[in-house]
Amino acid sequence: MTRRYLAFVLADTRRNWKRLAVSSIGVIIGIWAFTLFFAFGIGLDRFLEGQVFPWDKIVVVPARASMDTCPDDDYLDDSGTFGTLLPFAPKTRKFSVITDEVVNIIKQRPEVREAYPKMKASFPATLVGGRHALSLPYELKTVLFIDGIPADEVVHCSSEEARQDMALPSSKRRCEVKAPYSFKDFGKEDSSLPSCRTDTDCPKGTFCAINARPGTSTGHCYHPIPAIISPYLLEIWNGSVAPAHGYPRIDPSSLGNFLGLTVRVYLGSSVFSTMKGSGHPIMRRFQLVGVSDKALDLGVTIPMGYIKRWSRIFKDSGNARPGGTPAHTYSSLVVRVKDKRSISQFLAFIKSMGLSYEESKAETAGLAVTIITAILLFISIVMILIAAINIAHTFYTIVAQRRREIGVLRAIGASRRDIAALFVLEGTILGALSGLLGITLALLTSTGVDWILASAVPDFPFKPDTVFSYPGWLVVLAFSFSVIAAVIAAYLPARAASAVEPSEALSVMV
Amino acid sequence: MAMNMLWFAPMEEMSEPLIVTENLRKSYGDTEVLRGIDFSMKEGEIVAVMGRSGSGKTTFLNVLGGLDCRFKGKVMIDGLLLRDLPDVRLASFRSETIGFVFQNFQLLPHLNVLENIALPAFFTDFGQDPTSRALELLEAVGLPEFADSHPAVLSAGQKQRVAIARALFNGPKLLLCDEPTGNLDSATAGDTVSLFRRINDEEGVSILIVTHDTIAARAADRVLEMKDGLLEEVTGD
Numbered sequence: 160m161t162r163r164y165l166a167f168v169l170a171d172t173r174r175n176w177k178r179l180a181v182s183s184i185g186v187i188i189g190i191w192a193f194t195l196f197f198a199f200g201i202g203l204d205r206f207l208e209g210q211v212f213p214w215d216k217i218v219v220v221p222a223r224a225s226m227d228t229c230p231d232d233d234y235l236d237d238s239g240t241f242g243t244l245l246p247f248a249p250k251t252r253k254f255s256v257i258t259d260e261v262v263n264i265i266k267q268r269p270e271v272r273e274a275y276p277k278m279k280a281s282f283p284a285t286l287v288g289g290r291h292a293l294s295l296p297y298e299l300k301t302v303l304f305i306d307g308i309p310a311d312e313v314v315h316c317s318s319e320e321a322r323q324d325m326a327l328p329s330s331k332r333r334c335e336v337k338a339p340y341s342f343k344d345f346g347k348e349d350s351s352l353p354s355c356r357t358d359t360d361c362p363k364g365t366f367c368a369i370n371a372r373p374g375t376s377t378g379h380c381y382h383p384i385p386a387i388i389s390p391y392l393l394e395i396w397n398g399s400v401a402p403a404h405g406y407p408r409i410d411p412s413s414l415g416n417f418l419g420l421t422v423r424v425y426l427g428s429s430v431f432s433t434m435k436g437s438g439h440p441i442m443r444r445f446q447l448v449g450v451s452d453k454a455l456d457l458g459v460t461i462p463m464g465y466i467k468r469w470s471r472i473f474k475d476s477g478n479a480r481p482g483g484t485p486a487h488t489y490s491s492l493v494v495r496v497k498d499k500r501s502i503s504q505f506l507a508f509i510k511s512m513g514l515s516y517e518e519s520k521a522e523t524a525g526l527a528v529t530i531i532t533a534i535l536l537f538i539s540i541v542m543i544l545i546a547a548i549n550i551a552h553t554f555y556t557i558v559a560q561r562r563r564e565i566g567v568l569r570a571i572g573a574s575r576r577d578i579a580a581l582f583v584l585e586g587t588i589l590g591a592l593s594g595l596l597g598i599t600l601a602l603l604t605s606t607g608v609d610w611i612l613a614s615a616v617p618d619f620p621f622k623p624d625t626v627f628s629y630p631g632w633l634v635v636l637a638f639s640f641s642v643i644a645a646v647i648a649a650y651l652p653a654r655a656a657s658a659v660e661p662s663e664a665l666s667v668m669v
Numbered sequence: 670m671a672m673n674m675l676w677f678a679p680m681e682e683m684s685e686p687l688i689v690t691e692n693l694r695k696s697y698g699d700t701e702v703l704r705g706i707d708f709s710m711k712e713g714e715i716v717a718v719m720g721r722s723g724s725g726k727t728t729f730l731n732v733l734g735g736l737d738c739r740f741k742g743k744v745m746i747d748g749l750l751l752r753d754l755p756d757v758r759l760a761s762f763r764s765e766t767i768g769f770v771f772q773n774f775q776l777l778p779h780l781n782v783l784e785n786i787a788l789p790a791f792f793t794d795f796g797q798d799p800t801s802r803a804l805e806l807l808e809a810v811g812l813p814e815f816a817d818s819h820p821a822v823l824s825a826g827q828k829q830r831v832a833i834a835r836a837l838f839n840g841p842k843l844l845l846c847d848e849p850t851g852n853l854d855s856a857t858a859g860d861t862v863s864l865f866r867r868i869n870d871e872e873g874v875s876i877l878i879v880t881h882d883t884i885a886a887r888a889a890d891r892v893l894e895m896k897d898g899l900l901e902e903v904t905g906d
Contacts, residue, residue, distance in 0.1 A: 163791045174779035567775045570736060571835070572764025573792045574757045662728075662737035665771070 164577075168584045175557060179585075182553035183593040185546025186641055190597025192539035194637040195604055195627075200532025202628035207524045213452070214499060215272070218517040219265065219492040219509055221256050253513030257489040261512070265492060268508065270501035275312040275453065276489035278466045280305040282473040283429035286445075288422030293406050303424055304458030306490070307466035313342040313387065313451055329412065335387065336449035340419065344464035345382035352380035366421075368442050383421050383446035386459040390452055398622060414450060421446045427473050441469070453493065491517075543640065547648040550589065554582060554652035565656055566664025575657035582656055586649025587642055594641030598634055605629075687712045687843060687875050688733060692742040695728055702728050704898030705742070712842065713873040715865065717886040719903065720895030726879035727847055729895065733877065734767050734845045735759045747842055764793045768836030768874075772848035774828040776820040782807065782831050783816045789838045806834035810864065826857035833864060837874075844868070846878040850885045862888040 172179060208214035254261050257276060266274045286303040289295065316324060316334035324334040336342045353360065354377055355367035361380035369378030390411060397408045409417050421444045428440035445459060454460040496502055509516055558565070565578055573581075605627035612626070688710040695703040702725040710716050720726045731737040732744060735751055738759065744751045747766050754762070763769075776785045783803045790799035807813050810830040820828055829849060836844055846865070850858035866888050868874050878885050879895075886892050892903040 167791045170779060170784070563775065564777060566736075567771075567777070568788075568792070569760070570734065570763060570769045571789045571792065572760055572839070574760035576757065577760070577792050660737060660739075662731040665731070665736065666727075 164580055164584050168581055168588065171581070172585060172588060178553060178557070179589055182550050183546075183589050183645075185549045186543060186590065186593035186645060187597045187600065189539055189543030189546045189644075190594050190637050190641045191600040191604070192542055193536065193640065194598050194601035194629075194633065196532065196535035196539050197633055197637070198601065198605060198627040198629050200528060200535065201630065201633065202623075202626045204528045204532070205628050206623045206626060207528060212524050213495075214502075215495045215497075216452075217494045217496060217502070217505065217509075219257065219494055220490070220515050220517060221254075221488075222513055222515040255513060257492050257514070258487070261514070262489070262492055264512070265494060265509075268505065270496050270498070270505040270508075271494055272497045273495040275308055275493055276463075277460075277491045277493060278307045278463050278470075279490040280307070280426075280466055281470045282427045285425045285428045285440075286422050287425065289420075292417060292420050302429070304455055305424075305461060305466070306455045306458065307461050307463035308453055310342050310344050310462040310464070312453060313449070315341060325412065332412070334449075335451040335453070336385070340385065340446075340448035342385045342387060342448055342462060344462040345384075346464050346468065349379075349381045352382075354378065355380050366444050368444070370439060370441055378442075381443060383444040384424075384461050384465055385448040386445040386461050387449045387451045387454045388447065388459055389454040389456050390450055391456045392454070392458075393450060395457070402617070411450065414447065417447055419446060419448070426469055441472070543644050547644040550586070550645055550648035551651055554586065554649050555655070558582070558652045558656040561656075562659065562664050565659060566661050569661035569664065579650075579653040579657040582649050582653030583646055586645045586653070589649070590642035590645025591638070593645065594638040597641060598637050601637075602629065686710060687714075687747055688877070689745045690733075690743065693729075693732065693744060694741040695725075695732060695737070695739070702898055703732070703740070706898075706900050708893075708900055710875065710877065712875050713869065714891065715869050715876045715878070715889045717889035717892045718877065718879045718895055718900065719881055719886055719892060720879075721881065724895040725898055726895050729900075730845050730847050730877070730879050734769060735763050760792070764789060764839055766842050768839070768841035768844045770829070770832055770836050770844060770846040770849045772851040774820070774825075774832040774852075776828055776831060776835075778820055781817050781819050782812070782823070785820065785831055786834045786838055788835060793839060802838065803834070806837055807831075810834045824857075825852050825854075826860060829853060829857075829861055830864070833861070833868075837868070842875060844874055844876045846876060846880075846885075848880055848882070849878060850880065850882045855884060858882060858884045861885075 259276075262274065262276050265271060284303045284305050285300060287298050287300050289299040290297060293299070314333050314335045316337050318338050321334050321337035324332050324337075349365075352362065352365055355361050356369075356377055358367045361367050365380045365382050367378050368381050369376065393409055393411045396406075397411070400406060401408050407416075409415060424443050424445050426441040426443060445461070447459075451460070494505070496505055506516060568578060605625070609625045609627065612622075613624070616622070686709040688708065690706050690708045693703050693706040693708070694701065706729065718726050718729065728737070732740050732751075733746065735746075735754075738751060738754070740752070746762070749762060749766075751759070751762075776782075777788065780788070783800060786803040786806055787799040790802075804813070804816065807816055810833060812827055812830055812834075815823060815827065815831075820831070823831065829852075833844075833849075844865070849865075850861055853861060862885055865876055865878070869876055878889065880886060893900045894903050
């Protein structure tokens with residue numbers, strides 16, 4: 160039956176194609192806008208939450224003294240309102256600092272995929288270097304922010320593993336430090352190295368560090384301290400710093416010539432202030448060994464053992480920053496959660512432990528994107544509704560003009576249902592064609608926008624390859640939306656057409 | 670091609686009435702158009718109903734054809750009581766039992782001649798190939814060369830022949846013709862009437878013609894006149 164209907168409707172659509180084409184323009188534009196805006200919202204959200212502000216990353220920090228503290232109670236009810244009513248409700252122990260115990264408790268939570276502590280350097284540091292790497296006539300001198308993570312948290316890869324890893328898409332690569340480099344605390348090995356006056360006095364792969372103490376001419380051999388940087392810092396460098404100053408860009412996947420680069424770092428030395436107390440800066444060399452999103456956003460990350468030892472040294476010498484992290488506690492705990500839906504549950508648990516968390520930029524950015532997307536979608540849905548009304552109007556006109564024809568069709572055996580089905584099928588075809596055209600136009604538009612973004616817009620940090628995302632469900636949704644809107648628009652005129660008594664329809668000509 | 674190979678409505682007992690109406694009444698608002706018609710028509714008959722414009726002829730035809738079910742009284746066609754039938758049943762009754770011929774032909778302009786004739790096949794489970802059936806009918810009405818033409822290029826007489834072929838597509842028992850010669854010149858009207866006569870003679874298809882044209886009435890076995898909402902016999906057999 161549908162095949163016969165289809166043959167009839169196709170013949171009829173051919174007859175009315177100009178009028179139907181005009182009335183379907185609204186639906187095409189509406190579906191185009193709906194698909195494009197939705198794809199933009201999803202793409203932007205994924206880009207922001209995936210690359211700029213990872214959605215699954217939560218930074219747990221000790222609560223400030225004024226926040227979330229209950230000095231008279233070491234335990235906090237973990238079960239909300241009902242917990243206060245239940246005498247045996249489980250209680251969570253409270254903590255004011257992040258210790259190994261806190262790390263272990265949080266690592267065992269079911270929401271947690273990965274957790275590692277961080278320790279900020281409690282002393283200032285100054286970087287000096289880069290003359291050769293950047294082809295400068297002078298050495299760069301800048302403040303350096305440093306933190307530390309456990310060395311075994313960084314993914315090391317052999318040469319073969321690194322080669323295989325490079326073949327994967329960038330989002331799936333795992334290797335953070337590749338052979339021959341390693342992210343390792345050389346503290347023990349360094350203690351057995353000899354004294355020196357110059358680098359040539361040191362074994363291969365080590366260097367001579369002479370502390371900036373007046374009258375000191377001998378030092379000690381040390382391994383360079385492995386440091387990793389974040390993709391975020393690379394984006395800032397490649398997107399802003401390098402173009403602005405004419406410095407070379409750094410390949411984010413291999414680091415190019417910058418891999419293995421060593422710079423001098425003066426620990427306990429600040430470009431902003433003079434030394435306090437009796438301490439003197441310690442000179443070490445840092446070596447760039449890899450890129451990891453575990454690294455400090457604007458600074459470098461080194462094995463935590465170094466930070467612990469230096470924190471003790473500078474605390475004793477009085478050069479530690481006020482409020483710095485004590486050597487036995489961590490400044491923060493970075494947690495990657497398994498599932499977006501479990502975030503609020505996990506944050507509630509963190510609060511119940513008396514701890515706090517850094518405000519999620521992903522949440523804020525995601526909310527902004529959601530609001531913008533919602534507004535754009537609302538506009539496109541209104542456009543589609545207006546288009547649907549236009550289609551309904553067109554069908555009403557067609558019904559009025561084909562009143563006699565409907566009468567004839569009824570006379571030769573068409574039922575009310577047949578007549579309604581003809582118009583609904585015509586609406587379905589119209590909606591399907593409009594949907595396909597609208598979606599195709601949206602895909603072409605986004606390809607054009609991406610091309611303009613790539614070729615005409617100057618580089619900027621985190622410049623994306625595309626700001627659109629077309630998951631399969633979006634295409635299905637847009638197509639269904641188009642068909643449903645057109646079918647609903649055709650349905651009322653179709654009902655009106657089928658309700659006409661054949662004798663009334665034929666009376667027009669009698 | 671012999672006509673009896675085309676009009677395949679089965680020949681049945683001529684004594685059984687095909688149409689029976691008893692006290693048929695139909696009003697439009699306060700105006701009563703049909704005022705209690707008692708009428709019967711046997712299978713194989715040709716009956717002409719004459720009358721002035723507005724006398725209710727077309728209304729009578731619409732009721733008999735199941736195109737208007739808002740009437741009072743009894744209407745039985747081929748043993749089927751037409752009142753209170755569900756729409757789908759009524760549609761299949763029209764498709765299987767009745768063939769309509771209209772004054773203005775009512776061919777669909779966007780379909781060619783062959784498609785117009787095969788139009789009923791869109792709405793019924795037609796057993797054989799609709800195109801070959803339509804071609805047979807087109808030959809039978811003498812227009813095989815116009816199969817691919819559109820109605821716009823046909824003369825009035827040719828259009829009416831195509832319309833008759835369409836009416837016969839499903840092999841109906843009864844043709845209901847509303848002023849079938851109203852738009853034709855006298856010669857063409859005569860041809861059309863002859864065609865009706867042939868259809869009736871060779872296949873026994875019953876034909877009810879409402880007309881004010883005496884040429885059309887001449888072909889009838891009986892002629893009735895619609896007057897003040899009632900039918901009066903004008904001539905007998």
